[in-house]
Amino acid sequence: MAEPRTWTAALLIIGDEILSGRTQDKNIAQVATWLNLQGIRLSEVRVVPDVEARIVEAVNALRAQHDYLFTTGGIGPTHDDITVDAIAVALGVGVEVHPKARAVLADYYETRGGLNDARLRMARVPAGAQLIENKMSGAPGIHIANIFILAGVPHIAGLMLEALSGRLEGGAPLVSRTLGCWVAESEVADTLRETERAHDGCQIGSYPFFREGRVGANFVIRSTDLARLDACAADLTDRLAGQGFSITADGI
Amino acid sequence: MAEPRTWTAALLIIGDEILSGRTQDKNIAQVATWLNLQGIRLSEVRVVPDVEARIVEAVNALRAQHDYLFTTGGIGPTHDDITVDAIAVALGVGVEVHPKARAVLADYYETRGGLNDARLRMARVPAGAQLIENKMSGAPGIHIANIFILAGVPHIAGLMLEALSGRLEGGAPLVSRTLGCWVAESEVADTLRETERAHDGCQIGSYPFFREGRVGANFVIRSTDLARLDACAADLTDRLAGQGFSITADGI
Known part of the structure; x- marks a missing residue:
């Protein structure tokens, strides 16, 4: 009898805070445990700094080698949040404001000082992407091709994984x-x-x-x-x- | 004035236990913090499974791209400990029993049941390697070319880093x-x-x-x-x- 197909995923952690030792990573174990339940094997992890060329190189290597690629980090409102732009470059697509993400953020910030340019950055997605719900802070995750772009803050990444539970094709759970x-x-x-x-x-x-x-x-x-x-x-x-x-x- | 040279290192974590989510990694933050003090920037991390081809591929990519490569995991006495063999393959050298490592282990196990075949595995090194002292459990770390092979257990890895403190050329501390x-x-x-x-x-x-x-x-x-x-x-x-x-x- 043939062994069943194994589904694999890679995780790309984007963030100077992990490489500097300031922040103890918790997303590897969280993503790994969640993937086991989906019948998908975490097969590789890379951590790279907030440098566009490094993110592009890792995204293109990992998305080709695995069924799924998850990323964490770099999707906030500040200048060091460059994940969306880097993944758009990797995919050879533009960046656009997602209308639903804009609406979600406008609603979330209505009572929190309104939607400024920095906050609007969090509605930007690689062209053609779909959103991953985030009940906590408004700013959504992003799904495009076989890539799932999650927040770096572990409990927000966890909520985004929850929203994806049962929606990815996998094999038998490990x-x-x-x-x-x-x-x-x-x-x-x-x-x-x-x-x-x-x-x-x-x-x-x-x-x-x-x-x-x-x-x-x-x-x-x-x-x-x-x-x-x-x-x-x-x-x-x-x-x-x-x-x-x-x-x-x-x-x- | 020219900016001073930046020294970079990569960390390769070898271990199914990290990728399965069973074990929460603590070596990224530990190695990163230690490297900062040596004036070396941790520039990339990869986690790969206990599979020789995957280790060889990562070792060869990372040792060429960075001044230093550190590895953690896979240097114990059991069948899933294949780091030494994989790094020897990556370097194109054989594996030999290091006489000093053998002596250290014989001494350590003298009152603990003696040196059997499994324990002797921990004296095996890629040909031409030097040892990194480990005060805790006898089994040493290994230094060859620009590669530093450390234990996976964080407090033992920490002792090996301590033994290396001040011995690597670096730049100004971050x-x-x-x-x-x-x-x-x-x-x-x-x-x-x-x-x-x-x-x-x-x-x-x-x-x-x-x-x-x-x-x-x-x-x-x-x-x-x-x-x-x-x-x-x-x-x-x-x-x-x-x-x-x-x-x-x-x-x-």
Whole structure:
């Protein structure tokens, strides 16, 4: 039986604040977790500065290599918000004010001092784009071709993802099981390798930790097939128990 | 006067655990902050899965485009730890056991069950590499050409960075000032743009937030020249005060 098609996405994070270390990124984990539920695998992330040529280069590389490209950051009202212009350049299209975005912003700012030039910047989209709803602050996300342009502020990006939930074609969701064990991973490396080899369609990751003065590890099994996942988890539990190691389901 | 040379680095994060959303990355901010102090600008980040071809491709792109390449992840003892092999392929060299790394590991594991095959994997390096000390767990980081191979666990990566502090050639450290203001950034977008234009060698980033039921923003000015930075910060403070906005030094 042929393996089902895997859908992949890339995430492009646009922002000097991440590269300077000022802001701790939270969008990678958020987008990754959301994509898993859509049956889409996050396959690459890039972070680039607020420099048009760098954004254009990354957008064109990533949109060609993956089914979907998500971007975060650079869609606010200030001079360092250049994502829309850069993506328009990458696509070879112009930039236009989206009438619905303009209406949404005019409504939002009606009681907040009105729509000035800076705020109107947030209604600009690459020509031909559609909007992604944002219940929080008025300014919408943008969808054009296979690109989804989201806000950089994590809770606003999260609302935009929510608006997209269930609307993207994907495959079977990636599911996982975590087994925790108070063992140095180097003691059971052969077991992990052999178990993974014995179970097609499953990957086993090993994540060591030091805690309470002891070493341990969590073994994360991932698959898009729940039956294969359960079989692999049961087999790994048995093999480790056979070596005298006690397993904690759902990890330590 | 010519602007001083800018030294740049890229960071390659290797790991399914980041791309699956299971683990929240902390190495971007840690490496970025450390690089600032060395006078090196973090200019790009990529995250790729534990797949040799993907690592090789990213390593070869990034090591050519930047002065330095840092990698995190994939140097432990288990089957999913393939960073050393992939970087050796990228460089076109073999893999060898480093005698000093072997000695360090033998010493570390003497009272912890001895050196088995899995643990010995952590002494393998691309041929010709040097070691980066790791006081914590024995397994060293690796330095070859312009590539620095670090652990994925953030506190171990941090110890390896500490061992490298002051040893890489860089330029003037990037310094920054943050000004906080209870204002919607869209009200002062023109002021930010004009102030940045008036101060060569300074970039101003605008980072909005919602807090205590109100909107505000932090304006971060970055430069490698402290005098220029101070002049820009003073000018922006004056301009905003002239529009009736109260400024909080060091941000809100």
